[in-house]
Amino acid sequence: MSEGTYQKIFSKNLNYYMTLNAKTQTDLISDLGFNKSAVSTWCNGTRLPRMDKIEKLAHYFKINRSDLIEEKSERKDTGLSNRDNRDIARDLDSIMSKLQSGNDGPASYDGEELSPEAMELFREELEIALKRLKIMNKEKYTPKKYKK
Numbered sequence: 318m319s320e321g322t323y324q325k326i327f328s329k330n331l332n333y334y335m336t337l338n339a340k341t342q343t344d345l346i347s348d349l350g351f352n353k354s355a356v357s358t359w360c361n362g363t364r365l366p367r368m369d370k371i372e373k374l375a376h377y378f379k380i381n382r383s384d385l386i387e388e389k390s391e392r393k394d395t396g397l398s399n400r401d402n403r404d405i406a407r408d409l410d411s412i413m414s415k416l417q418s419g420n421d422g423p424a425s426y427d428g429e430e431l432s433p434e435a436m437e438l439f440r441e442e443l444e445i446a447l448k449r450l451k452i453m454n455k456e457k458y459t460p461k462k463y464k465k
Contacts, residue, residue: 320365323386328362330385332441334378335360336449349373361438396452405447413440 335341340348342356351370358364366374368382375382397405416424417436424431424439431439 321362324362324365326388327365327386328360330387330389331359331374332445334374334380334384336445336452338378339449339453345374345377349377396455397448401451401455405444405451409440409444409447412443 335345342353342360345351345356346353355364355366355370359366371382371385375385378384413436422430424436426435
C-alpha cells in the first residue's frame with residue numbers, strides 16, 4: 318500500500334476513536350502535549366505520526382496500536398441506531414447540497430472555490446461532527462431509566 322493509503326487509514330481510525338471518546342484535536346494537544354499542526358495533519362490524513370506518538374494515542378484511547386494503523390472492517394457500537402445513521406446521512410446530504418448551491422455561488426474558502434478533494438474532506442469532517450452531536454444529545458436527553 319502507498320503512504321497516502323496508510324495516512325487515510327490512520328486518519329479515519331483516529332477520527333473514529335476521537336468521536337467515540339468525544340475528544341477533539343484540542344483535547345489531544347492539551348492532554349498529550351502534542352503539537353497543534355502535527356495533530357491537524359494526522360486528522361486530515363496528510364501525515365503519519367511516529368510510532369511513539371501512536372503508542373501514546375493507543376494508551377490514551379485504551380486501544381491497541383493496530384486499532385489506529387490497520388484498516389478495520391468492523392467497528393465497535395457507537396450507540397447510534399440505523400435510524401440515527403439514516404438521519405445523519407439525510408442531514409449531511411442536505412447541508413452539502415445547500416453549501417454547493419448557495420446564493421453566493423459554489424462553496425469557497427478565502428475567495429477560492431473548493432476543490433472536489435476539499436469538499437470530500439469537509440463532508441467527512443462534517444459527518445464526524447454530526448455523529449458526535451447525535452451521541453452527545455442522546456446521552457444528554459435520554460432518561461436515566463432507558464440508559465444501559
